[in-house]
Amino acid sequence: MPSRSVLLSEAFKSHPVHLHHKHADFSSLQELPDSYAWNQPDDHPSDRSIFASKSIPVVDLNDPNALKLIGHACKTWGVFQVTNHGISTELLDDIESAGRSLFSLPLQQKLKAARSPDGVSGYGVARISSFFPKLMWSEGFTIVGSPVDHFRQLWPQDYSKFCDVIEEYEAEVKRLAGRLMWLMLGSLGISRADIKWAGPKGNFKGASAALQLNSYPACPDPDRAMGLAAHTDSTLLTILYQNSTSGLQVLREGTGWVTVPPIHGAFVVNVGDLLHILSNGLYPSVLHRAVVNRTRHRLSIAYLYGPPSSVKISPLPRLVGPGQPPLYRPITWTEYLGTKAKHFNKALSSVRVFSPVNGLADVTDHNTVKVN
Numbered sequence: 174m175p176s177r178s179v180l181l182s183e184a185f186k187s188h189p190v191h192l193h194h195k196h197a198d199f200s201s202l203q204e205l206p207d208s209y210a211w212n213q214p215d216d217h218p219s220d221r222s223i224f225a226s227k228s229i230p231v232v233d234l235n236d237p238n239a240l241k242l243i244g245h246a247c248k249t250w251g252v253f254q255v256t257n258h259g260i261s262t263e264l265l266d267d268i269e270s271a272g273r274s275l276f277s278l279p280l281q282q283k284l285k286a287a288r289s290p291d292g293v294s295g296y297g298v299a300r301i302s303s304f305f306p307k308l309m310w311s312e313g314f315t316i317v318g319s320p321v322d323h324f325r326q327l328w329p330q331d332y333s334k335f336c337d338v339i340e341e342y343e344a345e346v347k348r349l350a351g352r353l354m355w356l357m358l359g360s361l362g363i364s365r366a367d368i369k370w371a372g373p374k375g376n377f378k379g380a381s382a383a384l385q386l387n388s389y390p391a392c393p394d395p396d397r398a399m400g401l402a403a404h405t406d407s408t409l410l411t412i413l414y415q416n417s418t419s420g421l422q423v424l425r426e427g428t429g430w431v432t433v434p435p436i437h438g439a440f441v442v443n444v445g446d447l448l449h450i451l452s453n454g455l456y457p458s459v460l461h462r463a464v465v466n467r468t469r470h471r472l473s474i475a476y477l478y479g480p481p482s483s484v485k486i487s488p489l490p491r492l493v494g495p496g497q498p499p500l501y502r503p504i505t506w507t508e509y510l511g512t513k514a515k516h517f518n519k520a521l522s523s524v525r526v527f528s529p530v531n532g533l534a535d536v537t538d539h540n541t542v543k544v545n
């Protein structure tokens with residue numbers, strides 16, 4: 174049987190992304206080239222975010238009410254921040270500095286580890302770039318499985334210390350992801366007996382994941398640029414570490430784009446499309462994007478967490494019944510990534526099987542919100 178990382182990376186074999194534009198050397202750009210100017214007025218309403226009447230929930234994992242607070246956050250926001258999560262600030266500093274070292278390499282060096290059009294791992298622009306006429310002011314590095322081959326290209330002398338940091342970080346965040354899964358599922362009344370694929374110890378040992386390092390260089394014209402366009406993640410959940418520069422925004426119905434303020438040592442956790450499916454829409458995945466800054470470089474590290482790649486995800490039987498039919502058909506993560514590569518923000522509605530009786534589109538399927 175092929176390894177999990179091979180299976181995950183197979184997602185793009187039949188949906189290669191050919192991005193013809195050149196990778197930018199951002200440090201040499203003193204003005205925003207037209208190819209990076211997202212000039213529709215609606216694209217960048219960053220000011221609206223300051224009027225948000227309520228802010229994104231912050232949950233202390235040592236709080237005895239954590240389960241309830243997380244359930245409420247998932248239902249109403251699709252995102253929350255966690256503190257007291259058990260991952261040391263030293264490890265966060267180490268992963269941040271590994272990310273900085275990577276992105277500060279010369280462009281020619283980074284391109285030695287470029288992601289291939291049908292591959293998943295490596296250096297490149299956001300995979301979703303192909304859906305937009307304009308370029309995003311960011312660069313990324315995706316890790317699925319071992320990064321050793323790519324890291325040897327980037328740092329021929331000391332690649333192993335960078336591999337060690339990634340390995341330690343992934344092991345710690347994987348544990349946190351399992352813990353968060355049970356808090357999120359527990360808040361829906363789901364127990365271990367309901368999720369066989371969590372394994373005999375309930376620790377989601379066979380889970381798949383990708384680590385995505387994102388870099389947003391300082392930008393000469395941030396109001397017209399876009400760091401990462403609005404999207405939902407194709408995951409069960411995503412655990413994001415952001416440095417002290419803000420930029421992540423989430424879309425809240427009736428409010429608009431709300432900035433997720435960086436909290437030192439905290440993680441941002443967001444609901445992805447597969448948890449949306451698993452919860453039969455009770456926990457909707459959240460649309461989010463990243464904007465950029467005139468003077469400050471921003472770095473984020475996303476741990477994109479999903480089920481074992483061969484597991485079909487469908488609405489949990491406990492959450493369906495006579496009045497609540499299953500809204501989505503079963504799909505594996507690999508299949509869903511292929512669907513996303515084809516349909517982007519309409520992927521979720523493309524796996525929907527049951528249309529609302531009144532015929533109105535479901536906003537939680539993200540196809541009624543203008544996102545690009």
Ligand SMILES: C=C1C[C@]23C[C@@]1(O)CC[C@H]2[C@@]12CCC[C@@](C)(C(=O)O1)[C@H]2[C@@H]3C(=O)O
Pocket residue numbers: 293299300301302315382383385404405406407408477510513
């Ligand atoms: C497992 C994955 C999810 C992801 C595609 C990927 O293969 C690795 C990168 C992930 C990411 C990060 C930035 C936003 C996003 C939409 C993208 O283009 O690449 C997500 C993908 C996703 O969640 O669909």
Ligand SMILES: O=C(O)CCC(=O)C(=O)O
Pocket residue numbers: 385387401406413415420421461462463472473475
């Ligand atoms: O940089 C950010 O804050 C967002 C990154 C993100 O959405 C992603 O990697 O999926």
Ligand SMILES: [Fe+2]
Pocket residue numbers: 404405406411461475
């Ligand atoms: Fe994301």
